[in-house]
Amino acid sequence: MRVHIAADHAGFDLKSALTEHLSAQGHDVVDHGAFVYDPADDYPAMCIEAAEAVVADPGSLGIVLGGSGNGEQIAANKVDGVRAALAWSVETAVLARQHNDANVVSLGGRMLSLEDNLAIVDAFLAEPFSGDERHARRIGQLADYERRVHQGA
Numbered sequence: 001m002r003v004h005i006a007a008d009h010a011g012f013d014l015k016s017a018l019t020e021h022l023s024a025q026g027h028d029v030v031d032h033g034a035f036v037y038d039p040a041d042d043y044p045a046m047c048i049e050a051a052e053a054v055v056a057d058p059g060s061l062g063i064v065l066g067g068s069g070n071g072e073q074i075a076a077n078k079v080d081g082v083r084a085a086l087a088w089s090v091e092t093a094v095l096a097r098q099h100n101d102a103n104v105v106s107l108g109g110r111m112l113s114l115e116d117n118l119a120i121v122d123a124f125l126a127e128p129f130s131g132d133e134r135h136a137r138r139i140g141q142l143a144d145y146e147r148r149v150h151q152g153a
């Protein structure tokens with residue numbers, strides 16, 4: 001699977017570890033930055049770029065990383081078609097896929113151990129959307145909002 005990934009300085013080491021971990025599993029990891037460690041860098045542009053890449057690349061998923069994952073999730077969710085979930089356990093990652101068909105996961109590199117974050121990403125990538133009518137209906141309502149308010153359709 002192709003995975004679009006981005007991290008600011010607070011998620012920089014986790015991005016490197018995840019890229020190695022996922023590449024070893026055969027995933028195609030596309031890095032959207034940061035490309036050098038800069039303790040003063042800003043997460044929005046790189047997270048938005050990764051999120052846009054997910055929307056433009058059907059079937060792919062995204063990972064955005066920072067200290068808490070909060071700002072990264074907020075940034076990714078600015079992109080129409082993105083459903084970014086902040087995952088802080090395997091269960092929240094699994095539910096993000098099953099119930100929300102989340103196409104981006106956001107993680108806090110300062111919140112959890114490396115092992116926990118790797119397990120969360122593995123669970124996120126492996127879990128399919130349930131396709132249950134109630135979940136599809138709710139996701140459809142979000143897409144309707146984007147079409148109506150953002151795209152004037």
Ligand SMILES: O=C[C@H](O)[C@H](O)[C@H](O)COP(=O)(O)O
Nearest residue numbers: 010066067068069070071072
């Ligand atoms: O929500 C934002 C992210 O957690 C950032 O990674 C975090 O705010 C960066 O913090 P600082 O600039 O203090 O290292």
